[in-house]
Amino acid sequence: MTNRYEAMPHIESRVIPVDPFDLVIFGGTGDLARRKILPGLYRRFIAGQMPRDARIIGAARGDMDSDAYRKMVSDAIAEFGGQTKGSADTLKSFLSRILYVTIDARGEAGWSELQELMKGTGKVEAYYFSVSPALFGDLAERLQQWGMANSDARIVVEKPFGRDLETAKELNATLARYFEEDQIYRIDHYLGKETVQNLMAVRFGNMLFEPLWNAQYVDHIQITVAETVGVGGRGEYYDKSGAMRDMVQNHLMQLLCLIAMEPPARFDPDAVRDEKLKVIRALDPVLPHHIVRGQYEAEAGDENAHPSYREAVGDPRSKTESFVALKTHISNWRWSGTPFYMRTGKRMSARSSEITVVFKETPHSIFGAEAGQHRNVLSIRLQPNEGITLGVTIKEPGPGGMRLIDVPLDMTFSEALGDDAEQVDAYERLIMDVIRGNQTLFMRGDEVEAAWAWTDPIIQGWQTRGEVPKPYDSGSDGTVDSRELMRRDGREWREVAP
Ligand code: BG6
Secondary structure (H helix, E strand, O other): OOOOOOOOOOOOOOOOOOOOEEEEEEOOOOHHHHHHHHHHHHHHHHOOOOOOOOEEEEEEOOOOOHHHHHHHHHHHHHHHOOOOOOOHHHHHHHHOOEEEEEOOOOOOOOHHHHHHHHOOOOOEEEEEEOOOHHHHHHHHHHHHHOOOOOOOOEEEEOOOOOOOHHHHHHHHHHHHHHOOHHHEEEOOHHHHOHHHHHHHHHHHOOOOOHHHOOOOOEEEEEEEEEOOOOOHHHHHHHHHHHHHHHHHHHHHHHHHHHHHOOOOOOOOHHHHHHHHHHHHHHEOOOOHHHEEEEEEOOOOOOOOOOOOHHHHHOOOOOOOOOEEEEEEEEOOOOOOOOEEEEEEEOOEOOOEEEEEEEEOOOOOOOOOHHHOOOOOEEEEEEEOOOEEEEEEEEEOOOOOOOOEEEEEEEEEHHHHHOOOOOOOOHHHHHHHHHHHOOOOOOEOHHHHHHHHHHHHHHHHHHHHHOOOOEEEOOOEOOOHHHHHHHHOOOOOOOOOOO
């Protein structure tokens, strides 16, 4: 049963233009720039958020001029811009703000040209490191050498931020040589997702949930981030990372923090990040029998079927996981005794990210044993079909006594808010936050290090024990033992459904 909502009256677009800026994208010809950053900036331009004198400067090794780069940007918008449709004039106007510099991160080529472009503009200066992590330190150093690491400049650093605690500390220390913490924007694009921010709105904007949001009333919490894609062309990177480093240490950890943290006093960067950090530091180590991992098998079918994980990464003996499921606890007053279950994987049955809070049963049933046992379940769907469902117990209609059934109070945001609800992609929101100088949705250095401190022993344990991930079928919900992980506790994973 689904509640019907009338589309709400027109939600006024509250687009506030940001200050004039110059954004340099190192790795400006790369995949992320073409798929996300450039189409996202174009959408902000159409929305009227990019001021007239803003400039976007692509910087990469490839030898091309600004015209050739503009053509690449225009092609990227056509290919990855989705519904983004501006008029030909709008596109032309956007492209006129774009420049390109051929640059060598480790050498001297291109830096004086970039320095010349950035000199004395009086605008916000942002440098996006959309390059291999091996170059983060070089870029920071070059920016300083060429006088661009001034106190107003901001750098945006993509993941992966290190591959363990030691390398994350080294990277933090390297960046700190050239930039202050409030100039460093470590991106976790999950924090830019509309519904991920809704987690905070739902928890701290309503009186209803927060009093029940603790171990006394919550039986357990599940976090699932399921993907249907495989490792695709990213095999070389992915096989050195695996789901634990690629997804759990960052995206799932951030979701866990937002769902479990204490209410910050204000919605400001350090207040929010202090609370998230406390959650990570209160996480119990994960016991070996509380975590399972898997690798997807080839899809059954014709020769066009998807290859297995090992075929995709070209290593028949790879021990890297494409799926992980685990149980953890947060040792603090609010959550002591409540298990948090998390799972993520590639090539699963559906693309579905969801957080589910399963409440405890009522302490006593006045309806007798035959009415059965019922629980309220709150599900927050992050993607797709963003929305919230609250399972409520009611009387089954009709005569014949008091039989109880569970029905969903279901709100899909696009239905409730109508077409006027502005869809802003994570990257475009985060880039605008960089220009505004708002770090709330970015990870602080100590947060990243704490997340690695929790992750490292898990990965080291696998290595020491020589554990090999279990196979799971493409298009399934993961390994058999991930279901066992729950069943042992008398619980079930939610169905992975689109
Ligand atoms: C990235 C990971 O950070 O997030 C990818 O490196 C993953 O492996 C992606 O596919 C998922 O992001 P989204 O926004 O599609 O859920």
